[in-house]
Amino acid sequence: MSASGGGDDQRESRIPNNMQGLVQFCIEQGTACDNPDGVVSGMSAERREWLESALDNMSTNPVSRMKEALVKLNQPDDEDNENLTDEKIAALEEMIEWCENIDLAIDFHKIGGYEVLAKQFENSEAEVRWNSLELLGVLVQNNPYCQEAALKHELLPLVLGIIDNDSNATVRIKALYAISCLCRDVPDAQKVFVDNDGFSVVMRAMQSDVEKLKIKAAFMLSCLCxxxxxxxxxxxxxxxxxxxxxxxxxxxxxxxxxxxxxxxxxxxxxxxxxxxxxxxxxxxxxxxxxxxxxxxxxxxxxxxxxxxxxxxxxxxxxxxxxxxx
Missing domain, CATH: 1.25.10.10 (Leucine-rich Repeat Variant)
Known part of the structure; x- marks a missing residue:
């Protein structure tokens, strides 16, 4: 009995009580399972990285992460911080991933995301602008709540202006993508589109020398008609x-x-x-x-x-x- 009790005590003492301990415990257990004959070898770097990433994601609060990202995006451009643009791009890319989930897309609006997002459309860095428009498209696609919110924040006229006036081809393409996501099968959005002479904007986009922009414009015309x-x-x-x-x-x-x-x-x-x-x-x-x-x-x-x-x-x-x- 004493030997058995000692074994139980030993196993209990190895139960992890924090995330770092859980990672180590999983690594050890995985190694043991992979080597049933008792020949122990180290876990590969790739497997360790995957496991640590998976466990980190389990402990992440998406809304908290989005709030942190919005704080980063709200920072004014600072010549003393050379990494700020890269940090903003990374924040946007992370939110794009989160907001592919409809519930998190709704949460993005509830934490004040649309006000911050609209400011990014005027950022001096094109990559910030086009990632912001990509995020808008993800938010409103097949999401009635976010479609209504985007219209209330009057984002559609802003994005139409980007198609006409932005000098960067990728930004204009992403702007047309965002409008397409917002307007397709959404009568209220289509009314705003028409009231703001959206078809003329699309027609001018088809006159550009950017083939991808012309293709998206033609496709959108077909869908709306x-x-x-x-x-x-x-x-x-x-x-x-x-x-x-x-x-x-x-x-x-x-x-x-x-x-x-x-x-x-x-x-x-x-x-x-x-x-x-x-x-x-x-x-x-x-x-x-x-x-x-x-x-x-x-x-x-x-x-x-x-x-x-x-x-x-x-x-x-x-x-x-x-x-x-």
């Missing part, structure tokens, strides 16, 4: 069809697939857009025939060819209907 067909009239009013056709008549690029998709979305089930496409000066039917022939046999452009074929059929069907009348 699918959400609400009434927006197709706005497309006609602002000359969007002229612009899309004009771009399609430029030297062919992979970007044209997205342009063709956007134009097809506007024209589908919309007589006024069809009429616009028939204007003689656009020469669209000839352009579509040439494009379909050009893409024949090019598997990488199969979707664009299908879009062009459907668009051509719609326009030709309307011609037939007009003749019949």
């Amino acid at each position: 699918n959400d609400n067909p009434e927006y197709k009239d706005i497309m006609c009013n602002i000359g969007m069809i002229d612009q899309l056709v004009g771009h399609l008549q430029e030297e062919h690029s992979s970007y044209h697939e997205h342009l063709m998709s956007a134009l097809l979305t506007i024209v589908r089930d919309h007589p006024r857009a069809c009429e616009e496409c028939h204007r003689h000066e656009l020469n669209l039917i000839s352009t579509l025939n040439d494009r379909i022939e050009f893409l024949k046999g090019k598997e990488e452009f199969q979707e664009e060819r299908e879009y062009a074929t459907e668009l051509l059929n719609i326009l030709q069907d309307q011609d037939s209907s007009d003749v019949a009348r």
Whole structure:
């Protein structure tokens, strides 16, 4: 009995009473399990690092970490602190990870995060600006609470201004991403977007020489017109069809697939857009025939060819209907 009791006492004395002790205990137990024959070897550095990181995360309070990050972001630029920009970027990247959880995204608003976030849109460092916009996109995506909060804080008009005015291409791309996350399937956000002439902003973005920005702009147009067909009239009013056709008549690029998709979305089930496409000066039917022939046999452009074929059929069907009348 005494021997058994001694063993129990020894095991009890090894039970860790703090996190550091728990890490060491797990390391020892893992080593023992990996070496059942009693040949003890050290745990690899990679395994030790992973275990320590996992246990550290278990003891982390996300809201407290976000509060600390917001304090860091709120610090004014300081020439004496050369690391401040890097620290702000790291804080934003950490919050992006936390806020992928919907509940933590809501907590971010409740601790005053939106006021601090809006200030970062004007930071002199582009990487701070684009990480801030990335965070906004993560916050509002599929999150009605955060969508409403972003509208109350009037963030959408601010971000539209960034698309028009920021000199950094990545910042503009992230701004369009954030707006897309906020507006898709959200009527209240779309109303603010329209009231602030958002479609004109997107149209100007498509005139840039940044291909990724143009692709995102075309994709967003398609999504919004699918959400609400009434927006197709706005497309006609602002000359969007002229612009899309004009771009399609430029030297062919992979970007044209997205342009063709956007134009097809506007024209589908919309007589006024069809009429616009028939204007003689656009020469669209000839352009579509040439494009379909050009893409024949090019598997990488199969979707664009299908879009062009459907668009051509719609326009030709309307011609037939007009003749019949």
